[in-house]
Amino acid sequence: MISLRKPSRYTLLFLCLFGLFALQNCKSPDPLLTDQYIIDNVTVIDPINGDQGKRHLLIHDNQIALISKASITDEYPNTKIIDASGKYVMPGLWDAHIHFDYDKLVAPKMLDLFLGYGITYVRDTGGQIDIVKAWKEKAQSDPSRYPMVKIAGPLIDGKDNVYDGHSPKAPPLSVQSKDTSDIRKIVESLVQNDVDLLKAYEMLTPDQFAYLMQLAKKYGLKVTGHVPLSMTVSQAADLGFNSMEHFRNIELSCSYEREQLLDQRQSLLKNKDEIEGYVLRSNIHTAQRIRAIETNDESMTDEVLTSLKKNDTWQIPTLTLYAALADRPYLDGIWSESYEYLPDTVKNSWTARIKEMVSKPVTESLQQQVDWYSHIFSKVYEKEIPFMVGTDCPIYFLTPGMSLHEELRHMVRCGMQPIEAIQAATTNPALYFDMENEIGRVKQNYIADLIILDKNPLDDIKNTLTIHAVIKNGKYWSKSELEKILSSSSEEG
Numbered sequence: 001m002i003s004l005r006k007p008s009r010y011t012l013l014f015l016c017l018f019g020l021f022a023l024q025n026c027k028s029p030d031p032l033l034t035d036q037y038i039i040d041n042v043t044v045i046d047p048i049n050g051d052q053g054k055r056h057l058l059i060h061d062n063q064i065a066l067i068s069k070a071s072i073t074d075e076y077p078n079t080k081i082i083d084a085s086g087k088y089v090m091p092g093l094w095d096a097h098i099h100f101d102y103d104k105l106v107a108p109k110m111l112d113l114f115l116g117y118g119i120t121y122v123r124d125t126g127g128q129i130d131i132v133k134a135w136k137e138k139a140q141s142d143p144s145r146y147p148m149v150k151i152a153g154p155l156i157d158g159k160d161n162v163y164d165g166h167s168p169k170a171p172p173l174s175v176q177s178k179d180t181s182d183i184r185k186i187v188e189s190l191v192q193n194d195v196d197l198l199k200a201y202e203m204l205t206p207d208q209f210a211y212l213m214q215l216a217k218k219y220g221l222k223v224t225g226h227v228p229l230s231m232t233v234s235q236a237a238d239l240g241f242n243s244m245e246h247f248r249n250i251e252l253s254c255s256y257e258r259e260q261l262l263d264q265r266q267s268l269l270k271n272k273d274e275i276e277g278y279v280l281r282s283n284i285h286t287a288q289r290i291r292a293i294e295t296n297d298e299s300m301t302d303e304v305l306t307s308l309k310k311n312d313t314w315q316i317p318t319l320t321l322y323a324a325l326a327d328r329p330y331l332d333g334i335w336s337e338s339y340e341y342l343p344d345t346v347k348n349s350w351t352a353r354i355k356e357m358v359s360k361p362v363t364e365s366l367q368q369q370v371d372w373y374s375h376i377f378s379k380v381y382e383k384e385i386p387f388m389v390g391t392d393c394p395i396y397f398l399t400p401g402m403s404l405h406e407e408l409r410h411m412v413r414c415g416m417q418p419i420e421a422i423q424a425a426t427t428n429p430a431l432y433f434d435m436e437n438e439i440g441r442v443k444q445n446y447i448a449d450l451i452i453l454d455k456n457p458l459d460d461i462k463n464t465l466t467i468h469a470v471i472k473n474g475k476y477w478s479k480s481e482l483e484k485i486l487s488s489s490s491e492e493g
């Protein structure tokens, strides 16, 4: 990364007078250059340092070149000034759990929806490699317009592959591995395709999972995913599992019947009747999830969380995914407003399916699960296990972009401070991808991926939705430009 220490005027004069070459390479904030602007009089909300009070920011090229307490307009006389009096600036947000390859009709709108809602980075946690790689490359083609995209490639699953594409319910998001040599072939091919992490899935055997972890370490990749049903959470964590999505299968290890439950799963996983993977997994969840919640034991839970803490196994809870199924906010407020930005075919199909869903009562078992996930969230939070904010959009009618703000709200509702929720959507994912010195903060020399808000998100986390402008890779997108992008996305393609 280019260092942007502010040179003195004499240095600039020297560089610019004594050589065209030097001028062409003159990358420092220069009053004569036009690819810079000042955000004047804005309150800085930094995820680590909190509310910094009023500041004056110089954006140069794609970076925050300067943050000053004093006005800098005199120092940079020919620079465009954006008056941000009364506004707040915070880093752009991550959605650390999305799927480009879940719905072909939604996918072409996702990049626009992310920008419009201030999501400047996403982590795709599962899809066919050709498809997710194409979206990553599209995003890389214009980093001032599209979020940074990190990809896992397909879910790496076992012999009884769950998402094998056999029905619309099970799109082809996962790949089958029959043994450890399949694991090697899959990982090597994903490494060739430049994936940013790997995703383990539920039907892996302990041997396959252990080998996957070994290969991931060799290639310097993190492994996220669902704890395999053949294992306990602590077994997976002890092997170095880097992160868990949706708290998946954690309840199975927090029950005082966990050993019997594990025996029963291992016997079901032999799959003597050769049931297809999707159905087999669903049968196991049905047989065990509620039973495990009802036989939850606090000391077992504490043991599991201690092992997650010890092994630094991060959590992406996706609370909105669960809560929305029980609370059903879909047809109101920001949810229905966000559906207006979707292509008409998607909006109509979602609305029809939602209407059908809400016509039936919420089942007791669903409510039990939703309550359990809020409960375990508080426990994980108390234990200070790191979180990242992710949604699973566009699954279950979660609009890309909007749903991330809902997830922040749910995390605060379940006990987090607003600043902690913001960290989980900015500095934490940056750290996860070893980019903590480049992105995720409002700090000098960091990449200028920022959101300007009308209201302070530390006063009320809902204020992350009061978006006044988004800055992506240094480019300023005003509210009206964002609105145009969001609206046009419902008419195109």
Ligand SMILES: [Zn+2]
Residues within 6 Å of the ligand: 097, 098, 099, 125, 126, 392
């Ligand atoms: Zn997912």
